[in-house]
Amino acid sequence: MAVQDKLYQDDPVRRLRLCNRYLFTGRLVMETALHIGGGKLTLSGSRNPIVLTPENIPFIPGSSFKGALRSTVEKLVATLAELPQPRLSTCGLIELESKQLEQLEQEGRLDDICPTVRQRTITEERRQQGELALGDILGKLCHTCRLFGSPFSASRVNVSDLYIPEEEWNGIIQLRDGVAIERDSERAKDRLKYDYEVVPASTSFNLEITLENATDEDRWLLSLGLSEFVNGFGAIGGKRSRGLGACRLRDLRVYILELEKEETADGGQREVSAGERTRRLQRYLLGRSPEEKFHRVEDGESFLARQIEQLFQAN
Numbered sequence: 317m318a319v320q321d322k323l324y325q326d327d328p329v330r331r332l333r334l335c336n337r338y339l340f341t342g343r344l345v346m347e348t349a350l351h352i353g354g355g356k357l358t359l360s361g362s363r364n365p366i367v368l369t370p371e372n373i374p375f376i377p378g379s380s381f382k383g384a385l386r387s388t389v390e391k392l393v394a395t396l397a398e399l400p401q402p403r404l405s406t407c408g409l410i411e412l413e414s415k416q417l418e419q420l421e422q423e424g425r426l427d428d429i430c431p432t433v434r435q436r437t438i439t440e441e442r443r444q445q446g447e448l449a450l451g452d453i454l455g456k457l458c459h460t461c462r463l464f465g466s467p468f469s470a471s472r473v474n475v476s477d478l479y480i481p482e483e484e485w486n487g488i489i490q491l492r493d494g495v496a497i498e499r500d501s502e503r504a505k506d507r508l509k510y511d512y513e514v515v516p517a518s519t520s521f522n523l524e525i526t527l528e529n530a531t532d533e534d535r536w537l538l539s540l541g542l543s544e545f546v547n548g549f550g551a552i553g554g555k556r557s558r559g560l561g562a563c564r565l566r567d568l569r570v571y572i573l574e575l576e577k578e579e580t581a582d583g584g585q586r587e588v589s590a591g592e593r594t595r596r597l598q599r600y601l602l603g604r605s606p607e608e609k610f611h612r613v614e615d616g617e618s619f620l621a622r623q624i625e626q627l628f629q630a631n
């Protein structure tokens with residue numbers, strides 16, 4: 317368990333303390349059209365409207381981007397788990413079946429499993445043994461559940477809703493024809509054409525992500541996911557099998573506030589002195605822009621590269 321996680325468990329007040337905060341900003345540019353459904357019916361009359369702000373401008377709910385980021389990260393971590401010394405774990409949010417759970421219980425390995433995917437057995441244990449200490453459960457969560465949240469713990473990462481920069485919105489929402497395909501015959505069903513709204517390719521959205529009280533593992537995970545988006549392998553929204561939702565993250569910057577530990581130039585870590593901590597906090601609380609608030613700003617791509625290099629150092 318990371319030292320920081322251990323400290324949080326032992327001291328409930330410490331859990332409230334701010335150790336560090338990272339702000340990631342960038343522009344998510346659509347390379348193909350985007351469909352995020354669930355909007356209210358609009359003038360287009362489409363039965364598959366996209367989500368819009370109260371001003372009728374398309375946006376991407378922060379939760380949609382966070383979900384896409386999480387599943388991107390989970391796929392990578394599942395692959396990294398094959399390395400000789402895996403340093404990251406994920407449960408992939410895949411609930412285990414009763415059979416698998418019984419088998420693990422017989423082998424005495426139930427404690428190795430992330431509590432998120434064995435909620436049923438935890439409920440059972442609680443019923444039998446009374447309240448299980450939350451600290452015990454938190455200590456067993458996989459790394460992706462710790463970062464992105466689980467039924468047992470809040471997320472350490474927050475994604476704001478993504479809006480189109482005001483001057484860029486040209487007011488065009490496209491309507492696309494879809495054809496329903498019959499699975500067995502693979503033929504188009506008669507009269508089963510339907511349409512759906514999309515935001516056109518090349519639309520861009522402002523992205524803002526905050527990460528708070530991050531451990532090394534949290535930074536590595538988030539960097540893995542964001543680097544996929546920077547390199548154009550990210551996707552968001554619905555109808556991805558039709559090629560929709562391909563996007564690229566541009567102009568990524570990272571604003572850093574470290575109040576306890578910080579990286580040194582040679583890649584090591586050192587404690588932030590009490591005097592320095594006071595100066596940084598004051599600056600943070602009084603500053604009016606990210607540049608004023610945070611004591612360090614970094615180019616996003618070099619930040620991501622450094623994190624990923626660190627992750628591989630043990631392998």
Ligand SMILES: [Zn+2]
Nearest residue numbers: 407430458461
């Ligand atoms: Zn998990």
